[in-house]
Amino acid sequence: MSANDIATVVNQTITQYLSESGEQQKKRPCSGKSFTFRSPAITVTGAYCVSQLGDTLLELGATHVLLVADKLVHQLGLVSGCEQSITLAGIGLTLFTEVEGEPDTVIINQGIKVLKQSKADFVVGIGGGSALDAAKGMAVMIDHQGPLADLKIGGIASRKVGLGCIPTTAGTGSETTDITVIQDLEYGIKVPVKGPALVPDFALLDPVLMLGVPDHVTAATGIDTLTHAIEAYVSRETNPLSKAYAYHAIETVIKSLPVAVGCGDDLDMRYEMSIAAYKAGIAFSNAGLGLTHAIAHQIGAQYHIPHGVANAILLPYVMAFNALTCEKGYAELAVAMGIKVESMTQRESCNAVIQMVRSLVQDLGLPNSLTVYNINTGDLPQLAERAMLDICLIGNPRQVTATQIVVLLNRVLANDFPEGYC
Template identity: 75%
Template sequence: MPVSTADIASIVNQTLKQYRPYKGFAFRSPAITVTGGYCVNQLGDILQELGATHVLLVADKMVWQLGLVSGCEAAITTAGLGLTVFSDVEGEPDSAMIAQGLAALKTSEADFVLGVGGGSALDAAKAIAVIGDYQGPLADFKVGGLASRRVGLGAIPTTAGTGSEVTDITVIKDLVYNIKVPIKGPALVPDMALLDPALMLGVPAGITAATGVDTLTHAVEAYVSRQVNPLSKAYAYHAMETLIRALPVAVGCGEDMDMRYDMAVSAYKAGLAFSNAGLGLTHAIAHQIGSRYHIPHGVANAILLPYVMAFNALCCEAGYAEVASALGVSRESMTQRERCNAAITAVRQLVIDLGLPTSLAGFGVVEHDLPQLAEQAMQDICLIGNPRQVTPVQIVTLLEQVLSGEFPEGYC
């Protein structure tokens, strides 16, 4: 039977659609990364290299009030670039804040958006740069699709935690549905990330601890993600290796520039790892409890991570055994199970040592809320990477443990 041109085209299209390279992956990162103490002084040159003419600087309000943005402002104006400052990022960003920032972008006619602050300010800047004129609920973006933007985008983190300066994610609270929505897409990867540890020297101990454990959570979840790739694994491993040494010192001795530098680079590496490999159940639940009970993101992760590791261990004992090596708690004489347990114990101990909470008690969580939290966590895109399949009932059981602070003895 003769095969028509249309038949051939159809077969080719089908094949292209179904074709997935074996173990294939794409890895995205910022075009330019600049690091080092006081490297903010190089900002003007880099922005010129990226073709910026007018910058909308989106800053955390507190960071701006502390004067930490003045070096950026000076570098931008000295380079002869236009500058508009939007310094109204207060707390974790929501849809109303993004609408205000979008208005500032339109009025200023800026061609480059630069976020300066913790993950909240960076996420706000990313959303302002990418969402454009969209008027509907943010939840519409849940499944991604943000592939292009019309303005340049840069990020200067002032906390070492989220890795937002490299990731293809922004997390915005949708006030229509009252949930935190992680929005994902290639356009959200900044063109430039600038890591200046001098901007982090004054971060209070509690915030250093919480944001640092966010970094650890990114590394651990990416390392055992279902979608992990060799580059993400390498970045996550190195992030953990550095963090376990640097974080306690950065919390106890905030002005140690070397440890702040190491933490900034750890956050960056863990960000690269998870942006390209996904996260897991800890983040899927953290987004829900963070939004509902106003628990800072890093604190929510610190509470949940050991419990989620105990739950996931059934499916990724070998992965956690390698995490134990990265954290320096693995010994040659140990069995795989002992290494896995050593990793979980090390994470629990770190949370305790840093003075972070170990249960949800005292945050206003009641048993009655748990089924709804579980249903919402099941919808969170971060769950896709989780190594163990999970049901709403299992999430409720896990949350009951976290609420009571009773840590499971086996792999629950």
């Protein structure tokens, strides 16, 4: 067969495919194996790599940077290395250090005003997930007019300014993801803003910036990383690349998180956790999450429970619930967690993984029940209904009803962990 003959066959096949309906296309071989995968164009890692920030920005064509930071991170002096690197590179710099707590429409609008006044062509966020989400929101919403709620999921495909993220905790994965969550104070809701433009142009992972993170924060953010990876691994939207990232993130968390919590000045473990958070972020950004996050968002917002803590409490219960449909997926994670599976059945491996997660949460000193947060049982139906509307539920491997969520939350409140699948 000549090259021209091959080209003719290929073109005819593509033309035929494009002329078919969506249902016809789905029936074609490999039609269910296509996916889109996104990640930062540049990733800089290693101890003291913050010194490379200026060079990275020059490589990306930046001339003036708006540096967005948590107020506490700035007060602790963790931003100074970034400032020095940017200045030494001859790049203009404007600081915005007003981020406190989760970003909302007020702080985003304040940042956008400063961004416009400074005429910066690049936004860099440094800090925890809140600072990174705020920076991402400013970068993509500078040209948006009207209520935040008008933005549709997946509707922001481009931005006019550059975007970079430098995490100071190993947990949220915001430095890799295509989503930010902004509280709309006018309407009293959290709005997930999602789209290709939310993926940063670069991520810089410097474990030195994480050395001062308290042990309880290290534990909570680390379990957030684990939750991202586990939910992404068994998500309905998972794909071969996201599964690979998720698997290796889980492997790292199990080995490194206990040491990072117990010995916070271990730079190697801080480095390992920064990479794990990055991998888990890429995994869930491309595969989605599940029921743990769908519920955690609701109870966290209403009862001011730290996100990582909410995930730590919920994750084992949700895994026991989801195991009905993803026993094989959980069982595959046993080796990543260091569990000896030679004589185990698939179900036994699955149960061992769930118990491993529950034991890790307890070992790290995180709560395993919602009892300490004085949850009003009368709120459970409303919390369940809100969880049913959460975007994260799309990826959950098992179909769920609001009634089932209420039952699950009652179990968590009673610290009634199921003997088997529920």
